[in-house]
Amino acid sequence: MKKHIAIDLGASNGRVLVGDLGEFEVVHRFVTQNDQILGEFYWNIQSLFAEIKVGLKKAFTKYGSEITSIGIDTWGVDYVLTDAKGSLVSLCYHYRDSRTDGLIEQVSKQLGGKMRIYERTGIAFQPFNTLYQLAAMQRDRPEALRAARHYLSVPDLLAYWLTGIMKNERTHASTTQLYDPMNRTWAWDLIDDMGFDRSLFGDIVDSGTVLGSLTTDVAHEVGASSEVSVIASAAHDTASAVAAVPAAAGQTPLYISSGTWSLLGVELPEPRTDQASMESGFTNEVAASGGIRFLKNIMGMWIQQECVRYWEGEGQEIHWKELDEETLQCAAYRGYIDPADARFLKPNTYDNLMTDRIDAWCREHDLPKPSSNGEYMVAIYRGLAKAYAKAISDLESVIGKKFTALHIIGGGCKNEILDQWAASETGLTVYAGPVEATALGNLVVQAWATGELESLQDGRDRIKREQKVKIFRP
Numbered sequence: 120m121k122k123h124i125a126i127d128l129g130a131s132n133g134r135v136l137v138g139d140l141g142e143f144e145v146v147h148r149f150v151t152q153n154d155q156i157l158g159e160f161y162w163n164i165q166s167l168f169a170e171i172k173v174g175l176k177k178a179f180t181k182y183g184s185e186i187t188s189i190g191i192d193t194w195g196v197d198y199v200l201t202d203a204k205g206s207l208v209s210l211c212y213h214y215r216d217s218r219t220d221g222l223i224e225q226v227s228k229q230l231g232g233k234m235r236i237y238e239r240t241g242i243a244f245q246p247f248n249t250l251y252q253l254a255a256m257q258r259d260r261p262e263a264l265r266a267a268r269h270y271l272s273v274p275d276l277l278a279y280w281l282t283g284i285m286k287n288e289r290t291h292a293s294t295t296q297l298y299d300p301m302n303r304t305w306a307w308d309l310i311d312d313m314g315f316d317r318s319l320f321g322d323i324v325d326s327g328t329v330l331g332s333l334t335t336d337v338a339h340e341v342g343a344s345s346e347v348s349v350i351a352s353a354a355h356d357t358a359s360a361v362a363a364v365p366a367a368a369g370q371t372p373l374y375i376s377s378g379t380w381s382l383l384g385v386e387l388p389e390p391r392t393d394q395a396s397m398e399s400g401f402t403n404e405v406a407a408s409g410g411i412r413f414l415k416n417i418m419g420m421w422i423q424q425e426c427v428r429y430w431e432g433e434g435q436e437i438h439w440k441e442l443d444e445e446t447l448q449c450a451a452y453r454g455y456i457d458p459a460d461a462r463f464l465k466p467n468t469y470d471n472l473m474t475d476r477i478d479a480w481c482r483e484h485d486l487p488k489p490s491s492n493g494e495y496m497v498a499i500y501r502g503l504a505k506a507y508a509k510a511i512s513d514l515e516s517v518i519g520k521k522f523t524a525l526h527i528i529g530g531g532c533k534n535e536i537l538d539q540w541a542a543s544e545t546g547l548t549v550y551a552g553p554v555e556a557t558a559l560g561n562l563v564v565q566a567w568a569t570g571e572l573e574s575l576q577d578g579r580d581r582i583k584r585e586q587k588v589k590i591f592r593p
């Protein structure tokens with residue numbers, strides 16, 4: 120098989136991988152830098168691009184002409200606006216920035232109610248959706264919005280910086296809450312009613328579209344040949360991960376893409392925008408295949424990551440293996456949190472730490488507050504396992520189907536305590552793996568686009584044969 124490069128950016132780290140579906144190598148890893156500037160929270164997008172180029176250079180130095188294409192995927196919803204010549208008209212906000220607080224209610228009123236928005240977009244109401252981010256921009260920085268000529272998601276921008284070609288990739292566009300999954304185009308009526316300029320929103324391309332070649336400058340800098348194509352893979356990382364669920368043809372696998380978030384759902388041929396789906400918090404994002412990822416965003420490893428960041432900041436040395444052992448020793452502790460509680464969304468601040476929020480939640484729910492790092496982990500993992508069970512039961516009643524198995528894919532599936540507790544809490548057999556689902560899904564879409572795979576299902580079949588999966592029974 121030919122080799123492809125997957126550039127896979129998650130909310131805490133990024134990787135550049137080279138390989139095919141059987142074998143691949145991570146040639147470069149980096150922290151996805153973000154920072155508070157004057158009280159606002161941004162991605163350091165130029166440093167991310169610089170890291171990507173470091174990764175590309177390592178990849179081409181080692182694998183040279185074996186590499187035929189490059190694909191990029193990132194987290195959802197975040198974007199930049201550019202002027203007519205492609206310069207940024209504002210920094211790239213992080214979706215956890217507070218400027219959208221309260222905007223769901225205000226925008227819903229302006230657009231004629233939540234049901235209308237849900238029927239038009241199928242997207243669940245999350246304060247970080249692009250719709251509310253743009254509404255905040257309209258309120259706080261109207262001059263910047265007026266100066267803008269192009270909307271580009273983060274992976275659209277990175278592909279633009281590599282190729283000079285601007286497109287809006289579909290799976291990522293579908294996370295905005297400004298995309299119409301029924302008509303497979305932008306939700307123009309909502310865009311008009313928000314007063315956004317239609318011309319900001321460009322051509323939408325499917326996952327697997329060949330965008331073009333690297334610019335001469337980039338090709339020179341990273342040592343690539345001009346034959347290498349940049350492909351719009353499934354640019355939303357969850358769509359890439361779901362493309363790598365190791366399920367056989369004809370199945371409707373139940374999955375959790377587990378990382379900073381736990382994205383739990385199934386694939387459906389058509390969007391579901393009924394009241395029950397809306398009230399249960401399910402979202403309809405576009406899959407790599409063009410179908411629908413009907414899923415729920417559950418806060419995932421983020422809560423644990425913020426606790427660990429705080430402890431490390433206090434000078435504690437955290438070793439994951441030891442923390443896991445301590446967690447298992449604390450399993451008798453009976454506290455847990457509800458990860459869906461909005462208080463857990465935002466990063467630590469000196470006066471509002473994640474651990475304090477967990478204490479407060481336990482206090483308010485008559486549960487003992489954790490008294491050690493291990494007990495904090497128990498509260499988080501047990502809360503996640505309970506949230507999975509609740510979401511699965513809601514999903515089963517909304518779509519009228521019972522599940523017996525759950526695929527947990529992505530970096531979070533390395534957490535075997537959570538895999539086991541998820542099996543026990545849901546009563547389902549858990550298949551954990553592949554760990555590198557997002558990058559593998561990115562490679563699958565590229566191999567499909569370049570004609571090496573006949574279908575996306577062929578990619579899943581290869582992953583099922585060649586990647587490791589661990590089984591956890593209830």
Ligand SMILES: C[C@H](O)[C@H](O)[C@@H](O)C(=O)CO
Pocket residue numbers: 129130193194195196214247356357378379380382416
């Ligand atoms: C905002 C989240 O990043 C998004 O909803 C989620 O789907 C994701 O991209 C997880 O990486």
